[in-house]
Amino acid sequence: MKKLYIVLSFAIASSVTAQNADTQKADKLYNRYEYVSAAKEYLKLVENGKTSPYVYKQLADTYFNMFDTTEAAKWYAQATQTEQDAETYYRYAQMLKSNGKYEESNKQMQKFAALAPKDQRAITFKQNPNYVPKLLDKHKNFTVKPLEINSDKSDFGAVLYDNQLYFTSARNTARKDYGWNKEPFLDIYKADYNIDGTFTNSATVNELNSKRHDGPVTISADGNTVYFTSDSFREKVFEKDKKNNLQLGKNNLFVCTKENGKWGKIISLPFNSKEYSTSNPSLSRDGKTLYFSSNMPGSIGGVDIWKVAVNADGTYGEPVNLGAKINTEGNESFPFIADDNNTLYYASSGKQGLGGLDVFVADLAKGTEAVNMGQPINGEKDDFGFTFNKDKNIGFFASNRAESDDIYLATPLCGVELIATVTNAKTGAIIPGAKVAILDDKNNVITSKNADEKGQVSYDVECDKAYSLEISSEGFESNTFPVGKTKGGKKEMPVTLQPIESIITETEVVLNPIYFEYNKANITREGAFELDKLVQALKSNPNMVILAKSHTDNRGSDVYNLNLSDKRAKSTVQYVISKGIPAERISGKGMGEIEPKVDCKENCTEEQHAQNRRSEFLIVKK
The missing domain is CATH 3.30.1330.60 (OmpA-like domain)
Known part of the structure; x- marks a missing residue:
């Protein structure tokens, strides 16, 4: 269901090449985005021996759009028996990766890179093709568990304001099913966050929901303004596809303010369009900048992360693309800007990750490259929609690691980055290559490293635990240094060794x-x-x-x-x-x-x- 908010709101239809009378019924369903029904019709053709590279690719793309990774990989394997376009190999690689088949995925990425050598995804892959082990070895910063309010339908887009958890769900079975995946249309929900850390009393936010898709949301710091995603049908804005008897809408952004304690008039943002989608808003805590995802002109890939200034008089600036350090030729979506107004979390299918979508974090103030958040936030499947509440010190994200999209609670592990710099006690010169072992409070060696060319070694250790460092180097007196308990963050330790004399x-x-x-x-x-x-x-x-x-x-x-x-x-x-x-x-x-x-x-x-x-x-x- 989240793909509604990633791939241009609607799937891009496959090439019409090799369509014929046999595929007409299946193709029509595919072009109407009714993927469940389309898959059944393409499978009938396979069962009746009416196969072709076109049918295989259509089946693969159909399952790709439903994020059925096993079936998609199966049919991409058939489709790629004949030469395909670069993006097909990339999709195949993504599906293999989402099934944990990293070596096979790399083979398909090599084919993709050969066909699209100037694509940034290809360039990054060729620079670092064996990146997966490094991601798997990253220090784990969170514990995660599914929320008790998840349903058997899609649940995602969770964000906590005060003691209310807002999220998006397809659980309302009274609603009409959506042909994409035969789930009901999405609604905006909220639940109570209780003092014991549980979530209860899930209910729809009726003032914001429409007859079609609604959500996710972002709410201002004072709680009086909400931005949210909804279908452009809300404004009766759509395009007509007469051939497939379709009305094609887009995801659009809307804003609403409270009037007498209730949500009032809902207004479409001025940069919405029937030509492209805007979705997944996140408002900075100072209220001055709105981040969102869109495939508007100027996007690097399918969908990019954008920002727009929110002026004091209620007007908006011109949307600005966040650029190539954030966006790729793939899809980037679900931005969340943290309370510091600089830390951006978002999901990407184009950067190097463990699965289809991975969560990344970037420091916008420093302008550095986005960093993969590693396990357990990311895994083989789609992981997206990460948000964090600083006051409660908890985060949320969505994942289909248990088949359907579910919301997970992410609790930070208190950690300390310990950085030791080894120098000569007499001269002050750094001592590169010094052996630095870290010991627990029972004097058991946890691990050891050699200092780098700057005389430095870093360790990730737990909060509120005492450690010690044993340091030795040829020509110097070995020594032991206690490391006191620390509440978190970064601890820098200058340590000196006496010459052996x-x-x-x-x-x-x-x-x-x-x-x-x-x-x-x-x-x-x-x-x-x-x-x-x-x-x-x-x-x-x-x-x-x-x-x-x-x-x-x-x-x-x-x-x-x-x-x-x-x-x-x-x-x-x-x-x-x-x-x-x-x-x-x-x-x-x-x-x-x-x-x-x-x-x-x-x-x-x-x-x-x-x-x-x-x-x-x-x-x-x-």
């Missing part, structure tokens, strides 16, 4: 304690991180020779502790040798409990015992 004294290499677990001699992860500093010191000083002394706490017998400390000394030496240091440059000696760091005797605490279980690194030769 800073831990070398006249008599020893000073490390943080190499603690051992009780009654064990194995090197722990934390211990290995410290011993790597010793490895760096030995590499930087090729003549240095080290004696590693290992100590135990005073629990256990003297003999047992001496043996245990000897094992720990050997483990320490073996670790350093495993890192490429010659065996003759390091030796180990177990000291047992005879040289405690904390002489607590029989009343040692666990912390004191841990301090006594240690290793020391004496310089035998410099």
